[in-house]
Amino acid sequence: MRDRVRSLGYAAYERLLRWELSGTPSHVAVIQDGNRRYARERGVDANRGHSEGAETTEALLDWCDELGVDEVTLYAFSTENFDRPKDQREHIFDLVEQKLRTFADADRVHDAEVCIRAIGETDMLPERVQDAIDYAETRTAQYDRLNLNVALAYGGRAELLGAARDVAEAVDAGELTPADVDVDTVEERLYEGPTRDVDLIVRTGGDERTSNFLPWHANGNEAATFFCTPYWPEFRKIDFLRAIRTYENREESWRTTRARRALTLVRAVENAEVPQARRVLGRFRDALPSGEREAIDEEYEAAD
Template identity: 40%
Template sequence: MAAKDPSEAQPAPRQARHVAIIMDGNGRWATNRGWPRLVGHRKGAERVKEIVRCAPDLGIDWLTIYAFSTENWKRSTEEVLGLMSIFARYIEREADRLAAEGVRMRFIGDRRRLDDRLQRLMTGIEARTAQYSRLNLTVAINYGGRDELLRATRALCRDVAEGRIDPAQVTEAAIAAHLDTAGLPDPDLVIRTSGESRTSNFLPWQSAYAEYEFTPTLWPDFTPAELAAILTAFSGRDRRFGGVARG
């Protein structure tokens, strides 16, 4: 019997179809150059465009990015207002391109604290791109994982109190259905830039079994080439989900 080609016995490469990114380091990138922090945030927004553009070619179907956390309100008024302006400008300027490239854009987080104009822009681009699926882009604005779980828990409590569901029906699936990410798959890979090794309240429920990659690169310097290298490294990881390693 002819020897079997070893390559035929190898499992299929593991692919990160849902990548979530904590985009950290914009302010430090600018400060290191003696520039105002908002310059770094503007540069970071340009980097978002580049990563969104390359994501489908790298096999990514879902891309979730952490743009503004519930804790970021502690920053200076100037920086917060500047960030909100950058978000609005991104939506206005990128709407046509995102639609043309088949990108569906959604937002997670508690948008009630955001100004009315930004909320309208968010709702508008969600409706405009709802039909597309080449890439599912989710942007977390005024998002915090604990806040998300608190809101989901309160909604479930109301359902129980009003008799819509029985307490025994409060399952993991029921909780997931009340999260901001309902209908989205859990992340396969979470990347944090800037050298910090913490998750910062980002998708704690959804990322329970995600792989993590912490890179020292500041977000404005994070390139498609580095993303591709991280994805290649991910494909060699053994994701066991509580099981044993494949022999």
């Protein structure tokens, strides 16, 4: 009986969260943390935690497809993870190989038109994993409805350092001048994979840090972050919906701030013509609370 009540409460809360959402982020990046701690607290082998975490990853892709997310980047294996015991590394490599091949052949992946890419220093991975990457990328290369980037042997600093070295070599070879170096110059030399900036970073497991993950794509876009305590195998759909709600609240706050700055700027311009000011503010006023919108309207009506 208790389980049934809990299930009903969970379903009701999920419906409430869905009702509260008005949109979704375009690009979600996920740091899947806590697999080993999950296993340790349950007295089972760490490999069990990674296996159950892989099941959560499959569920996440279903949620993203259902909600209309365009791109997902998963932090599956960092460059620091090479320091883990060999048996743990091998189990993770086995899981990655298996999941890549399974996803590449799955009807739901093809029905959802998911394009799979790996980002990172993939030449550091075992040959069997590299073969699985090639297989998954080739099988899904024609799709673009949902982009799935799997970060393997990935480190954000290494990515930026590699791009910086490539730029320096191009300048040294006379292919570029320092004045030619801009945002596009750097982006062309990053790992091939993400097609847009990150809107939302989700990290499970209780730690509140982004661990060198997608610094160019996330920090440059001032991505929203959502940290939660459940370990990755425990992460549920309601946790994901709460993460998206955090993103929406941040976006609403950002739009309001931008609207207030625009209003201050217009008021500060001497002799600004009322019609011109209205045109500028018309682009931003809907982001303001109703009381502020009414005050603006009254202000410019009095100016007529």
